[in-house]
Amino acid sequence: MRTRQTISEPICFEGIGIHSGKPAKITLTPRCSGGIRFIKDNVEIPADYRFADASLRSISLIKDNLHIMVVEHLLAALWICQISDLLIDVQGEEIPALDGSAMPFVEKIHQTTRKELGKVWERESVMHPIRVTRDESEIIYFPDSSESLIATVILSYPEPGIDDEVETLNLYSPDLSTELAPARTFAFCSWIEQLKQRQLIQGGSLNNAVVFDEQGKLLNEQGFRMGRECSRHKLLDLIGDMMLYPRRLTGRIISYKPGHALDLKFLRILAKETGNE
Ligand SMILES: [Zn+2]
Incomplete structure (x- = not known):
């Protein structure tokens, strides 16, 4: 059974965006509820398939004409580190590409302590193929x-x-x-x-x-x-x-x-x- 967790202190990542080639910076800040949410220009976008688009060979989150591109490797790092609740402040058009994997995200998140939120990460029950x-x-x-x-x-x-x-x-x-x-x-x-x-x-x-x-x-x-x-x-x-x-x-x-x-x-x-x- 997996429990919901956040991080204990903010973490920053800086680099360039793989699609735009422009500087990209994000700050992860702890949150006790609400799941994973991105914020850009004061607009919050949940990490939710209903806001997701895959037309650029990567995942973009879109809300109110605001686009945040290439979120998938950061989200994979959060899965690996079992982080369920977080606010991700995005400066730039996309998440930094770093080395093209999730490793730099995972390494830095592992360096911070995790805060257990005392709740179970709800399991989906599917009865059929x-x-x-x-x-x-x-x-x-x-x-x-x-x-x-x-x-x-x-x-x-x-x-x-x-x-x-x-x-x-x-x-x-x-x-x-x-x-x-x-x-x-x-x-x-x-x-x-x-x-x-x-x-x-x-x-x-x-x-x-x-x-x-x-x-x-x-x-x-x-x-x-x-x-x-x-x-x-x-x-x-x-x-x-x-x-x-x-x-x-x-x-x-x-x-x-x-x-x-x-x-x-x-x-x-x-x-x-x-x-x-
Ligand atoms: Zn990928």
């Missing part, structure tokens, strides 16, 4: 009686570099700080020009992404940080997206060709089928 498809992508979820959420991702890209990678982890494992947090986002060279033309990944570099060239060779001189780093990053994205759902899900989930838009569609259907829309 759920299947969601989007183009060639698919999620199959089925409940079980455990306290775990066992997730499998299956990657499949036409570009060379990542062979059909499969990874399975318990998303409530106490070891996610080492198993998932360091896994960086990734891109193929063939994507980069197209994304830049859309004014995306202006701040992208080998310092914040794993990049494969046209032959599938890794361009990062230091190599991978871990085995199956790309599929582990997809699991990291999944927990970031699951933070947009107010309750903790248990059971088993299989995601083929995973992606943020598919995750959001799954959360919307999950909410509808459990009467929590």
